[in-house]
Structure formats: C-alpha cells, structure tokens
Amino acid sequence: MILQLRQIFELSGQSVDIDVSLPAEQLNESEPFLEFSAPLEIRGAVKSRSGVVTLDYAVKTTLSQQCDRCLKAFDREYGYEFSHTLVRELANDSDEDEYEDYIVCPDNTLDIAELALSELKLSLPSKILCNEDCLGLCPVCGQDLNEGDCECEEI
Ligand SMILES: [Zn+2]
C-alpha cells in the first residue's frame, strides 16, 4: 500500500491514518522464508507538526514456525512498534548515523507495506525456539529430550 504524502509535507497539522491488513496467502507467496498464519496488521499514523513529519506504526502477525532444536511446529504472535522521521531529502553534509531513523521519500510517497515487512523481518529473532529451555533432540536416536531421557550414553 502506497501512502501519498504530498499534502503532509506541504501543509502543517495534517495527518494520515494507517490501517492495513495484508492477507497471509499473499505474504506466503512473496515471502518464501516465512509462513504467516494470520494477516500482517499495520496500524499507525503519519503526522506533520511544525514542519516535522513523523511516522509511528505498529505491526502484528502470527507466524507458523518450527523449533530450531526439537523441530516442533508452533504458531507464535509477533508485534513491534516503529517510529521514523520522514523527509524528502537529506542534507548533503548529513552524517548518516545521525539520520538512522529517517526515511527519505523523494517522490512524496511511502510504501508502508514494504517498509513494515522489512522492519518485521529485521526484528524477528534469529533463533526460533519453542521454549528458552528446549532440550532438543538426542543426536544419536532422535528422541525429543523434552519428553524424557533416552537410553543413549552421554556424549
Ligand atoms: Zn524445541
């Protein structure tokens, strides 16, 4: 979904509400490494106040995942909040680090679906565990050690 922001940039005191729901089927087609079991909900607003344009939004979804240690499948809900300052261009002498939270919208538009999806992916944990204390599988017999010890000798 593309937000049209020309008015926001040119008039102060404006705001645009964001309320987007991307269907799971569509996301599963475009995102081969994730499996969505619920839509990706994006809610928030773009506001301009005293010449400064800010974007605040929250994403929420549910993913079907598999534990990296015991391979158990489960659904888990994820939710994150993000804030940015939107600008049409960065000053030439700008120090990149200082503008980390800035998003440049040179043509007065912002693809909120693309942004939300990329920020979601960056926020997800790199290790997926069914439980912090998951014991995993026995490397010898494959027994799920969360369900009890096996007969194998300790390695
Ligand atoms: Zn596990």
Ligand SMILES: [Zn+2]
């Ligand atoms: Zn074993």
